Amino acid sequence: MCLCIIVAMEHSPYEYHILSNARLKDVQSLFQEIFSKRVSMEYLQAKYNTSWTGVQNICFLAYHSGKPVAFYGATPQIFIHQGKQFLVAQAGDSMTLPAHQRKGLHKKLALLSYARMQTLGIRFVYAFHSENTYHSCKKLNWKEGPRMRGFWVKTGTLPWGKVARRLPGLKAWHKRRSARLLKVHTLNNGAEKWSTIPKQVEKMQVDYRSAFFAYKTFTPNAICEFSGARFWIKCESIISVGAVQFERLEQLVSGIEELKRLGKKLGLPQILFQTTRGSVINEWLESHYTGFDSWLVGYFAFEEGIPFTDWQISFGDLDTF
Structure with a gap:
């Protein structure tokens, strides 16, 4: 009905x-x-x-x-x-x-x-603001939440893959190449394994459960493992990192180096991270790369007592990731 x-x-x-x-x-x-x-x-x-x-x-x-x-x-x-x-x-x-x-x-x-x-x-509605949505939401009395920090990590290659994505005759070929190379690193039962890792329960965040990852398959993303770290990524004209899991910092460092090598094989010159200030990955990236102020996240609460000051946001939370 x-x-x-x-x-x-x-x-x-x-x-x-x-x-x-x-x-x-x-x-x-x-x-x-x-x-x-x-x-x-x-x-x-x-x-x-x-x-x-x-x-x-x-x-x-x-x-x-x-x-x-x-x-x-x-x-x-x-x-x-x-x-x-x-x-x-x-x-x-x-x-x-x-x-x-x-x-x-x-x-x-x-x-x-x-x-x-x-x-x-x-309990509340939120959005990753563009300039247009910021002003329209302001009229609806939305509040300003965290501003994310972005980081571009260079892979050291020429952007031939980015060019291929723009050419009708090569776009499909590059998509197939990306899928083939990602498959090598894609973690079997990655969603289930991700869900079993203890969460930072003190932070308010999206519950990255198996059902969430199953839902997100309407975009070309994959959970991959590099050097023991798990990266939830999309490979299009750039490599976008939705979220990262690691137990030791050296896994993250080595994993990023492997991700750079993947970028070289795909002709993608940049890897994009979007992080919440104060998170472990944010603090490491801040100390090794030049960051920039990215999305402002806004919200409208329907009730009191929501812990917005403990909100941890990931790039993968975005509806189009």
């Missing part, structure tokens, strides 16, 4: 509907019309199939004369803090057709989504 909400607003030409699998085609059309971006239905179905969390369809679309004109996207996540799990949501994929901007649609869709989140027991 499709849950449909039509908000009664006097003289309003808009209708508001909760996201459903049947309405994903409307999200797809908005991506194409607003960003000229082709997003497959398979991608959207996988991204918005969040049944593994126990919560589904927490965001809304706006329609004008039956046509989709705006979307406020959000997906639920399971967090853990001091051994206790709870639900949060990450906002993303928000968009409005130019002809319907400045009509309050973003705010209306956001408030509808927040109301639904609260009924489902979600």
Whole structure:
């Protein structure tokens, strides 16, 4: 049964509907019309199939004369803090057709989504801010959370792989080469093994359980092992590191050197780390590389007592990683 909400607003030409699998085609059309971006239905179905969390369809679309004109996207996540799990949501994929901007649609869709989140027991919503989302969320009284620190690690190769990714005739070849080389290092049962490592339970963070990694397969990422350290990575025009696990610092150091060698084989000149200030990997990277201020993470809390000062964020938390 499709849950449909039509908000009664006097003289309003808009209708508001909760996201459903049947309405994903409307999200797809908005991506194409607003960003000229082709997003497959398979991608959207996988991204918005969040049944593994126990919560589904927490965001809304706006329609004008039956046509989709705006979307406020959000997906639920399971967090853990001091051994206790709870639900949060990450906002993303928000968009409005130019002809319907400045009509309050973003705010209306956001408030509808927040109301639904609260009924489902979600404790707060957060986002990795772009300049646009920062200003729009400021109008909704969002708070500023941690600012992440980024680090570029050079692999020492020319960017021939990055160029290949941009050429239609070579892009597919480079993807196959990346998959083949990643397979050599991909950890068997990596998600299960990652889940068995004791977590920093004093920190509030995404619970990187097996179900989370299974859900994240809608993007080309892999859990790989280098020198005993586990790296959750994506290889596209750069190597992006979503998270790292290691027991000894020398494993991290040697693992990064191996990751550089992988970059050379793929013609990818840079490895990108995104870290939370004060984390072990952040402190090591700060002492060996020049960092830069990256994403500001913002949040809107639905209740009191959430330990935002103990929040540890990883690049892999991002909805598109």
